[in-house]
Amino acid sequence: MKRSRIAWAIASKDLRIELRSRIVANQILPFAAVIMVLFAFALDSDSVLQRVAPGLVWMATLFSMIVLVQRSYAIETEDGAFDLLRLSGLDPIGVFWGKTLALVVQLLLLEILLVATAILLYNTTVSGAWIGGIGFLGSGWVLLVTTLITATFGLAAVGTLYGGLAAGFSGRETLLPLLVLPVVSPVVIGATRAMESAFGTAGAVVSEGWSWTGLLLVFAVAFGVGGSLAYGPLIEE
Amino acid sequence: MEPTIECVDVVAVMGGFPVLAGASLRADAGEILLLQGPNGAGKTSLLRVVAGLLPVHRGEARVMGIDLVAEPRRARTHVGMLGHANGLYGDLTVTENVGFWGSTVGATAAEIEAAISRMGLAERLADVPARKLSAGQKRRTALACLIARRAGVWLLDEPHSGLDAVGRDELDAVLRQAAAAGATIVISSHELDRGTKLADRVLTVRGGMCL
Known part of the structure; x- marks a missing residue:
């Protein structure tokens, strides 16, 4: 059985369930937006908010990601479907990538909402023209989109890996943040720095952000490959 | 004809304790086999060995001719196991x-x-x-x-539990139909009356062995 077919089947199943249940749309996206609003109330200063906006976007992404990952495995464990997935002999690499891709789609939607909220609520702006004029790599928008994509793949790979591990334990709701948050700290640092460059925060320029996206890419590849290899043995145990 | 499931003198260990002590089992395509015996006799452990979930410590086990020791993942693609949960979304x-x-x-x-x-x-x-x-x-x-998912071997652990009388009759009917279509069905059940009426053969499991 083709690995890509298994991944597609798992991803489309997860996304269909989310479309049907509307948990992401009705609960997780509003939860993320509320976090951003609360940050605005707590800091209560335009200049401070503009300075810390990239960090706040990624902190809100992380908190919401934990809920998304828990949701991704709650649908599997609700009626024992995860056991059947493990028993079915399906290629675990296909299962891993299917769940990762479904998370990528949901996280990207979430991040677009959070960036839009930061722009509207915190009065931040993206540096440079869209693409033309100052060159492709000089555009803050291109850097922003690249950052979102590379960071999201890294986060989703880590979330899928540790979500699968925690799914077999009692107390998984509290275990998952403990496992995931320390591991994704390089993503938070890299994505925040890259987004600061895209936003031009505190005089940062776009060119400075590309080295951070390099770090995000290395992280995504490392956890993509590592997760593919480790997922099977982890969920079998 | 090659049996669909064949276990010969299987020993399995869980948590350091032997749960199967030389169990042998054979089932053919289209057969419904009932495993019966007291709690802790090894019925579920035997199902888990056939499902490729519990490693074979000693002995031989094959599903559809595939060695469960050498290729457990490939063997699993032919096996479907249902316990108390249905695995539905x-x-x-x-x-x-x-x-x-x-x-x-x-x-x-x-x-x-x-x-x-x-x-x-x-x-x-x-x-x-x-x-x-x-x-x-x-x-x-x-x-x-x-x-x-084209599972030719169905392993059902207490399949009647949680069902009312109508649901149990319906289940028996579909299991007979599936067996007639070629599926090999192994059931572990405490409900002897219903199980013996449904099954083609009854195997008693006691002390980790099939009698």
Whole structure:
């Protein structure tokens, strides 16, 4: 059985369930937006908010990601479907990538909402023209989109890996943040720095952000490959 | 003819304790085999060995001719095991649940439709979300998923539990139908009367051995 077919089947199943249940749309996206609003109330200063906006976007992404990952495995464990997935002999690499891709789609939607909220609520702006004029790599928008994509793949790979591990334990709701948050700290640092460059925060320029996206890419590849290899043995145990 | 399931003198260990002590079992295509015995006798452990979940410590075990020791993952693709849970996604309809499992093995739409029809779910229930089904209907949907993913060996641990009398009769009917279509079905059950009427053969498990 083709690995890509298994991944597609798992991803489309997860996304269909989310479309049907509307948990992401009705609960997780509003939860993320509320976090951003609360940050605005707590800091209560335009200049401070503009300075810390990239960090706040990624902190809100992380908190919401934990809920998304828990949701991704709650649908599997609700009626024992995860056991059947493990028993079915399906290629675990296909299962891993299917769940990762479904998370990528949901996280990207979430991040677009959070960036839009930061722009509207915190009065931040993206540096440079869209693409033309100052060159492709000089555009803050291109850097922003690249950052979102590379960071999201890294986060989703880590979330899928540790979500699968925690799914077999009692107390998984509290275990998952403990496992995931320390591991994704390089993503938070890299994505925040890259987004600061895209936003031009505190005089940062776009060119400075590309080295951070390099770090995000290395992280995504490392956890993509590592997760593919480790997922099977982890969920079998 | 090669048996669908063949275990010879299987010893299995769980948590340092032997749970099977030389169990032997053979089942052929189209056969319904009932495992009966007291709690802790090793019935579920034997099912877990055949499902490739519990490693064979000593002895031989094969499913569809595939060595469970050497190739457990390949053997699992032929096996479907259902315990107390049905493994359904509550927000998906019957058709979507069966379709998902079918899609993992490249089943065609016609195969998926046939699986749903064989379990008597096509007319009124095909578009009903799984969480709105009765216990019996859920169990039939789970079995349709096994058909869609082309599992030739069905391992059912206490399949009648949680079902009312009508649901139990319905389940027996679909199991007979599945066996007639070539599936090998091994059931572990405490319900001897119902089980012996359903099964072609009864195997008693005691002390980790098949008597």
